[in-house]
Amino acid sequence: MEIAVTVNGQLRRADVEPRTLLVYLLRETFGLTGTHVGCDTTHCGACTVLLDEVPVKSCTVLAVQADGSSVMTVEGLETDGRLHPLQSAFSDHHGLQCGYCTPGMLMAAWALLRETPHPQPAEIRRALSGNLCRCTGYQNIVEAVADAAQRMAQEVG
Amino acid sequence: MFPAPFGYVRAESLDEALAVLAREGPGAKILAGGQSLLPMMKLRIAEPALLVDIHRLPALTGWQETAEGLTLGAVVRHSQLERAEALQEFYPLLGRTARWIADPLVRNRGTVAGSLAHADPAGDWGAALLALGASVTLRSLTRTRELPLDAFLVDIFTTALEPDEVLTAIRIPKPAGRPFGTYLKLERKVGDFAVVGVAVNVVLDARHTVVEAGIGLAGVGPRALRAPAAEAALIGHPLESGGIREAAALAAEAADPVSDRRGSRAYKRNVVRVFVERGLKALADESRPEVGVTA
Amino acid sequence: MALELSEPRPLGKPIRRKEDARLIRGQGRYLDDIVLPGMLHLALVRSPYAHARIRRIDVQRAAALPGVHLVLTGQDLAAAGLAWMPTLAGDRQMVLAVDKVLFQYQEVAAVVAESRALAEDAAALVEVDYEPLPAVVDPYRALEPGSPILREDRDPPSNRIFHWEAGDRAATEAALARSAVVVRETVRMPRVHPAPLEPCGCIADYQRATGRLTWYVTSQAPHAHRTVLAMVAGIPEHKIRVVSPDVGGGFGNKVPVFPGYVAAIVAAMRLNRPVKWVETRTENLTSTNFARDYHMTVEIGADADGKVTALKVSTIADHGAFDAAADPTRFPAGLFSIVTGSYDFPVAFAEVDGVYTNKAPGGVAYRCSFRVTEASFLIERAMQSLALRLGMDPVALRLKNFIPPEKFPYHSPLGWTYDSGNYRATLERAMERIGYAALRQEQAERRARGELMGIGVSTFTEIVGAGPSHTFDILGIKMFDSCELRVHPTGKVLARLGTRHQGQGHETTFAQVIAEELGLTADDVLVEEGDTDTAPYGLGTYASRSTPTAGAAAAVAARRVRDKARRIAAHLLEVAEDDVEWDGTRFHPAGTPARGVTMAEVALAAYTNPPPGMEPGLEGTVYYDPPNLTFPNGAYLCVVDIDKGTSQVHVRRFVAVDDCGTVINPMVVEGQIHGGLTEGFAIAFLQEIAFDEQGNCLAPNFMEYLVPTAVETPQWETDRTVTPSPHHPIGAKGVGESPNVGSPAAFVNAVIDALAPLGVTHLDIPLYPWKIWEVLHERGVAE
């Protein structure tokens, strides 16, 4: 089937089988390998992307379901070569080790901060509870997100 | 893990979806949020020949609040109810249930109607909507019928849906007084189905007497269960500790769990009792403004 | 907050990780991100039965599917002599089953097709006719006479793989007989899985014309993999290049060689096209290497005052269908003999029997040095039981029995020489941090009100850094590690090591070690690992061995380079070598600090103006063979509250004080500790690969294998004491695994402490709420 999806601001077209999952459209057809796959049962969140600005598990969305929508992946976080405050904060607070969960965490955190600009630690933990990390124990991720929230508030203010 | 090959139709209207279902027979399946169906297809537990995608059908999105009650469209997502502050006044149980389902990402896709159609015995919406006395609208090309949820839910992963039918709406009657409701869930971790889920909903009149009561149970039977004796025990009385304890004990009796890796039958039954008691106590506290505790 | 890479004198500072720059942009390059021209995809057909005879395999329908290039069965491999492969433990393992399958999900056939989806379609079409056989699931049953013999290929036929023992049995038994108090407990550490977020996978790229195999693989130990491959596939070792790209977590899972790897290589060689195999999560959890599954019985003796007298341990180790553990060759039970822990036992004895069952093969070290988590869990649980029996505070019991600082180096009754430690200081720091006395007071008050609150203690000693080559080898290969260091003319450095990080931050921490020695910044040092064509030989990254071995190699290599640099500096400064001083960033003549030269200036001279008679260049290569292991330790205290209605356990506080010697990068160390504590928490409360009586795996995916999310994971409070290792060049000990080793007992001891007034001394992990409820219910105290 022919589909058209706006990915990180660029309109892209592809011809896919209905069974193609969105994550493989991104990774294999569009070469955006920052979005990862970590499970078969929709539990890990390594594949999290924003679909029309809403974070979803792209392993559990068909590519054909994204036809006409916009998708943002980790590759779309930087603007004009500048890191998103979340990206810098993850590095500053050592919120990543192997980095496999990181793109998904960043996208889920992005959505949280858009809706809740000043989240409490418990809210951050809840918002990231669809994303598993096997390395960090989450604590530095929570700190990174809280700090990014502050930086973003300062940028705006 | 990849689903076996299948055909795909994105329905442009409800009638088109119904027509495709009528034409294709049981090999065709409705695709709503896909959060139960796609994982099963990836594991190749389900191999439908054709998916009829309704998840963006305008006719099925959103909800309507009227004097009679609330009507949820078939593709209302868990996350929408989680955030629907406007519904808190008359339907507080909805938001408090939604926040327990799966994880935030799954909630952004999965639908309430899809949950009911999927009929996982540990699904949370069955219990909550039974407590709210909900009914469902089922449509095929040739007929429309309305069933109480209690009649819709049949058995493990089994409902009254015919292969050519779509669940198009969920109706919840308007409470006849001030409603209070909450959901308690024992899960092993976020993203786990309920070991035990308990929905409690009471409607109080101006004199703090219970005029309507609903108790729904998840994970403790082959389908979501109601606890009618417990509900009856509450009606006509104020929410007080004696009645609460009695209702809790009756609800535990209504539960019919199996022993498995999530716990023994006795354990799950006891959790039902504990949760009903805690839930009703929390509602009692909430209903007394001077205490003002929120669950 | 991280400091920038340009920070001078970086050792011991929280330097920002170099790996972050690519990983936060989604520009990491993990195995599955690699696409080669003409690449095909492999999927495996797996057994639905735990034990069955294979009557017939029919591949016709699969082979006929358009887009399918090859279907391989065990018969095909047998014809090439490849139906079996050696394991790192010296056993052998079927690549594709021939006559019999020995565990559910065992590899039976391989299909290669144009796409992954097609390969899976074809795999579903392979028809296998099985005759189910009775499965042996319980390892105790496996040893009973009359139990079916699982490995008919072994001589003599027996389900016992090995018997191993350490210590003095007679003296231990005699001492126990004389002891005023003896406590006996059976403690099970169930089967768990490391489950790194990135599953395992490989791409085999074989060029028939040159006979060269490039093998991309998610590997913690690329050199070991190359050597094993050369042995299995018969490809000359210099024609194999193993490349381990960014690795999405390992935790022990990515040490062994798996059947899917061999199948991909065989397919690539047959087809002369690159073949990729990436396992699914289900395949990962069901077939590629579990950990633990130790069934331990302990007897601990003490005199009436609580001074320990003897320790005796008997263990049944369930290795599954093949012994695919990655233990050093002479240590089939790993370093389990660290089981005397932090305590000064006069005598001890430990024995382990390895057993075959109809379960997936393995026995890897999951975020721990070989079998050390099992040992640590056992001794820390035994100390809890002993404290209960004696009516002593568990902290007091430990303080009484710690190996005192003056006894180091300490010779343990089971044969180890502990390098250093100050156990009392570490525990006291933890008690202070958590406010131990006040907590005991609060507990007494809560108990009086009928509430269930517990305080758990674990004061563990780890043993890491395998290891000295006189004792440690894997398949004969000594367990040293290596560093090759080149200083370029402008003073920038390339360092290559035999290890392979998977999130530990070696690109940064090893750069810090080298930069510190050479007076540079971490930014000046590029660390490369993971390509066997360029990296010097080394055994890889697991068992917390990288810092003790490769980290040491890096420091020593840098020191060698600095020695040469000093001679060049003398030449540049026109003074005698003995008159050159090194101030940490510059060489200068003694007493004249103003007139110095930097490493960059020296490096340029090394290539442009070396002293007469000196070989140009500035390089050093070191193969570091550690004189001993290192013994990190820690004191963990945990506070829990138990809900009497649901029996859920809430971890209210957890204080971890670690002593891992010299700290290279405190931010990285803290991150490692958070991660390890989270794993320990998961093992104590959630994760288990369970089986039913037919040998069906009950936790084949993340629905049932319960990995904690941010919501369940407690908030960690960390601190440290520093007792440097006397024999490590910079005094570091290795830390990645201590928290996973030390913490499970702290959680369990806290729960047992809460339940102790009810007479409870033990519960098996994972501590699901229902297990606790059954006890509360039985004692009549459940809500």
Ligand SMILES: Cc1cc2nc3c(=O)[nH]c(=O)nc-3n(C[C@H](O)[C@H](O)[C@H](O)COP(=O)(O)OP(=O)(O)OC[C@H]3O[C@@H](n4cnc5c(N)ncnc54)[C@H](O)[C@@H]3O)c2cc1C
């Ligand atoms: C990791 C994970 C955790 C989860 N945890 C929970 C949990 O804790 N509690 C819980 O309740 N649920 C949980 N779920 C399930 C989730 O709530 C799903 O969203 C829900 O069960 C199905 O809704 P859906 O819209 O995604 O349906 P789909 O997956 O699209 O469909 C499910 C089934 O219902 C049918 N169907 C869907 N809509 C209709 C309709 N309108 N008319 C007729 N048939 C229809 C489909 O044909 C299919 O057979 C979890 C799911 C995942 C992946």
Ligand code: FES
């Ligand atoms: S890959 Fe695990 S949730 Fe999508």
Ligand code: FES
């Ligand atoms: S950093 Fe490795 S999984 Fe999160």
